[in-house]
Amino acid sequence: MRNVFSWTKDESVSLVMQTESTECALACLAMIANYFGYQSDLSGLRRRFNVSLKGVNLRRMVDIASSLGLETRARRADIDYLRICKKPCILHWDLNHFVVLGRVTQKYYEILDPARGRVVMSPSEVSKHFTGVLVEFSKGVDFIEKSPEKKVPISALTGRIRGLRGVAAQIIGIAFAIEILGLALPLQLQWVMDQVLVSNDLGLLTAIAVGYLIVTMLMSGLGIVRAWLLSWMGATVSSQWITNLFSHLVRLPMDFFEKRHMGDVMSRFNSVQVIQTTLTSSFVEALLDGLMGGCALALLLLYSKVMTLVVVFCLLLYMVIRVVMYKKLWQVSEEQLVYTSRQQSELMESIRGMQAIKLGNGYASRKDRLGRANDESAKRTMLSQRITLSFSVISQSIINIQRVFLITLGAYLVINGALSAGMLVAYLALADQFSTKLGSFVDKVVDFKVLGLHLKRIADIALTPPESNALGSYVGPALNPSIRFENVSFRYAEGEPWVLRRLNFSIDYGESVAITGPSGHGKSTLVKLLVGLLEPTEGAITIGGIDIRRYGLERYRQIVGAVMQDDHLFAGNIADNVSLYDVSSELTSIVAACQMAGIHEEILSMPMGYETLVGDMGSSLSGGQKQRLILARALYRKPSILVLDEATSHLDAQRERAINEAVAGIKVTRVIVAHRQETIASADRSVDISSLQSFAEESESPAAKKVVICA
Numbered sequence: 024m025r026n027v028f029s030w031t032k033d034e035s036v037s038l039v040m041q042t043e044s045t046e047c048a049l050a051c052l053a054m055i056a057n058y059f060g061y062q063s064d065l066s067g068l069r070r071r072f073n074v075s076l077k078g079v080n081l082r083r084m085v086d087i088a089s090s091l092g093l094e095t096r097a098r099r100a101d102i103d104y105l106r107i108c109k110k111p112c113i114l115h116w117d118l119n120h121f122v123v124l125g126r127v128t129q130k131y132y133e134i135l136d137p138a139r140g141r142v143v144m145s146p147s148e149v150s151k152h153f154t155g156v157l158v159e160f161s162k163g164v165d166f167i168e169k170s171p172e173k174k175v176p177i178s179a180l181t182g183r184i185r186g187l188r189g190v191a192a193q194i195i196g197i198a199f200a201i202e203i204l205g206l207a208l209p210l211q212l213q214w215v216m217d218q219v220l221v222s223n224d225l226g227l228l229t230a231i232a233v234g235y236l237i238v239t240m241l242m243s244g245l246g247i248v249r250a251w252l253l254s255w256m257g258a259t260v261s262s263q264w265i266t267n268l269f270s271h272l273v274r275l276p277m278d279f280f281e282k283r284h285m286g287d288v289m290s291r292f293n294s295v296q297v298i299q300t301t302l303t304s305s306f307v308e309a310l311l312d313g314l315m316g317g318c319a320l321a322l323l324l325l326y327s328k329v330m331t332l333v334v335v336f337c338l339l340l341y342m343v344i345r346v347v348m349y350k351k352l353w354q355v356s357e358e359q360l361v362y363t364s365r366q367q368s369e370l371m372e373s374i375r376g377m378q379a380i381k382l383g384n385g386y387a388s389r390k391d392r393l394g395r396a397n398d399e400s401a402k403r404t405m406l407s408q409r410i411t412l413s414f415s416v417i418s419q420s421i422i423n424i425q426r427v428f429l430i431t432l433g434a435y436l437v438i439n440g441a442l443s444a445g446m447l448v449a450y451l452a453l454a455d456q457f458s459t460k461l462g463s464f465v466d467k468v469v470d471f472k473v474l475g476l477h478l479k480r481i482a483d484i485a486l487t488p489p490e491s492n493a494l495g496s497y498v499g500p501a502l503n504p505s506i507r508f509e510n511v512s513f514r515y516a517e518g519e520p521w522v523l524r525r526l527n528f529s530i531d532y533g534e535s536v537a538i539t540g541p542s543g544h545g546k547s548t549l550v551k552l553l554v555g556l557l558e559p560t561e562g563a564i565t566i567g568g569i570d571i572r573r574y575g576l577e578r579y580r581q582i583v584g585a586v587m588q589d590d591h592l593f594a595g596n597i598a599d600n601v602s603l604y605d606v607s608s609e610l611t612s613i614v615a616a617c618q619m620a621g622i623h624e625e626i627l628s629m630p631m632g633y634e635t636l637v638g639d640m641g642s643s644l645s646g647g648q649k650q651r652l653i654l655a656r657a658l659y660r661k662p663s664i665l666v667l668d669e670a671t672s673h674l675d676a677q678r679e680r681a682i683n684e685a686v687a688g689i690k691v692t693r694v695i696v697a698h699r700q701e702t703i704a705s706a707d708r709s710v711d712i713s714s715l716q717s718f719a720e721e722s723e724s725p726a727a728k729k730v731v732i733c734a
């Protein structure tokens with residue numbers, strides 16, 4: 024973004040907006056690193072330095088900066104020091120956030136806030152947010168400059184889109200024909216004025232009129248065919264692109280979804296629509312207009328060189344204004360996208376959490392949050408509209424001024440006999456066509472550049488590597504599903520406390536083991552490791568002696584059934600929810616799973632039995648019914664390993680016992696996380712998670728590290 028059409032040199036700090044909710048520190052470091060010459064975008068840094076959902080504390084931020092070869096100096100300071108400190112620097116903000124301090128003048132401080140954008144603040148505003156801690160940076164001896172990452176081909180973002188080449192060629196061919204026919208029209212004026220009016224030749228007038236009527240009708244016909252083809256192409260591109268992107272999305276690791284707001288991911292999908300609409304509306308036309316501008320220019324030069332000089336000068340003037348204002352448009356558009364996605368997230372979160380909002384009388388605060396996101400988004404929309412509007416006014420004014428000059432100069436040339444009156448009229452029409460088309464070409468090139476913003480947002484999904492080890496390299500017979508944790512350690516990000524440390528234990532095939540332990544001690548984390556949603560930081564989990572990563576997570580998950588704490592139902596009928604929309608499902612298998620999960624009778628008593636629709640996220644069912652339906656979904660797949668994380672917490676003891684007895688009848692390894700005594704007692708043995716691991720020589724216990732949370 025720093026190199027606006029790459030000929031303007033800019034010493035200011037380039038803004039980097041955060042994507043994940045907790046990566047403000049990483050975004051600030053990206054701005055600082057870019058400033059010093061390490062040109063990496065946020066996703067590059069994210070790939071290098073993992074940040075957990077809890078954000079980054081000052082110490083970790085300094086560690087990351089050192090890894091980039093930057094010298095840091097963290098210090099406490101008052102607001103006056105900000106005038107003389109080494110800039111750009113990072114300020115600790117509102118106790119839970121980091122921002123970059125750019126330029127400072129007597130009256131204002133330039134703050135680059137990765138969550139809000141570039142803002143200018145008065146000293147009193149800054150002192151309300153600045154906590155008094157800042158970090159200054161300079162290049163260390165190990166600092167190595169890095170050029171920006173190579174641009175990825177657009178096909179890496181779209182995936183394979185079929186059937187486009189032929190249509191694109193037809194569209195370009197038709198557009199080309201329309202442009203050529205369009206160039207002929209001003210000649211009609213010249214012929215009428217110079218030939219017909221002078222000779223009073225009505226026959227010639229009729230011939231010219233009929234000829235041009237045919238040209239106009241041909242242009243309209245071709246225009247309709249082009250519009251039809253464009254709409255077909257638009258629909259094809261967006262439907263295949265969105266499908267490809269979704270296929271990639273579902274293969275991403277779980278932490279991608281945990282760290283992002285739903286509205287943000289949705290808005291990235293909307294970007295596909297924006298790109299498709301821009302490309303298939305007037306884009307091809309404007310590009311061809313630009314290319315055909317060359318032909319028009321040649322014609323103009325044939326008429327008059329001196330007048331064409333005026334036309335070219337006016338066009339250059341417009342281009343310069345457009346390029347200079349491009350950076351502002353980019354910045355506003357980027358901020359607008361971020362705020363729009365925040366607005367969507369706020370809205371979705373409020374709708375999802377309506378019950379809690381009502382019970383907690385939280386309307387006012389939610390309304391304020393949404394209102395703030397709305398205001399900021401509307402402000403950016405207004406700004407970008409103003410910029411676009413200014414462009415069209417400037418462009419129109421330049422064309423008008425150009426016309427005045429051309430008429431004056433042209434009249435002078437006619438008086439001197441260098442041009443005929445007909446040539447002047449034709450020239451003016453051609454010059455208008457040329458300026459409008461080339462102006463719109465420049466506009467489209469800028470629009471195309473701004474589309475880069477949307478591509479960048481799509482790249483966040485399309486270029487994130489999918490879950491590693493999905494396929495695995497194991498070739499051999501099916502494995503005995505006995506599980507072993509071998510020295511497994513896990514933490515959510517480097518620099519964070521270990522959640523699990525050197526965990527060693529085994530579970531035999533067919534055994535039922537209850538995992539117990541106090542809340543927050545890592546039981547759910549262990550379960551997520553076991554089902555392959557997380558990967559051990561150290562050590563390995565094996566099945567039948569083979570590391571599950573080697574076995575391949577997709578194959579492994581075929582033998583694992585799991586009920587997690589936050590599992591959802593989908594909108595649809597009960598049978599679809601149990602089989603997870605399996606097209607080859609048979610009702611008998613669905614019924615068998617539901618019988619085992621103890622919900623069959625209740626389903627039969629529902630108005631449409633297995634066809635009964637469950638509301639969005641299962642809202643028409645009781646908590647216990649939801650749990651049993653999700654359990655039925657896990658059992659439907661006839662797993663060899665069944666993992667239950669608080670899966671029966673909503674059930675009464677009697678029903679839970681009945682389910683346990685039914686499940687005990689099938690040969691399956693069971694791992695149960697539970698707090699309730701009856702559930703624990705139903706297992707063959709129970710193990711306390713704390714007894715399985717050793718934090719012995721860790722310098723700090725998990726709770727001892729205080730993390731400065733960044734929001």
Ligand SMILES: Nc1ncnc2c1ncn2[C@@H]1O[C@H](COP(=O)(O)OP(=O)(O)OP(=O)(O)O)[C@@H](O)[C@H]1O
Nearest residue numbers: 075076077515522541542543544545546547548549
């Ligand atoms: N995505 C995450 N990012 C960072 N830390 C996390 C994440 N998920 C959990 N933690 C932390 O890991 C620790 C273990 O959490 P976990 O959910 O595994 O505990 P638990 O024993 O299952 O708790 P409970 O019994 O209350 O469900 C907690 O300190 C928690 O805050």
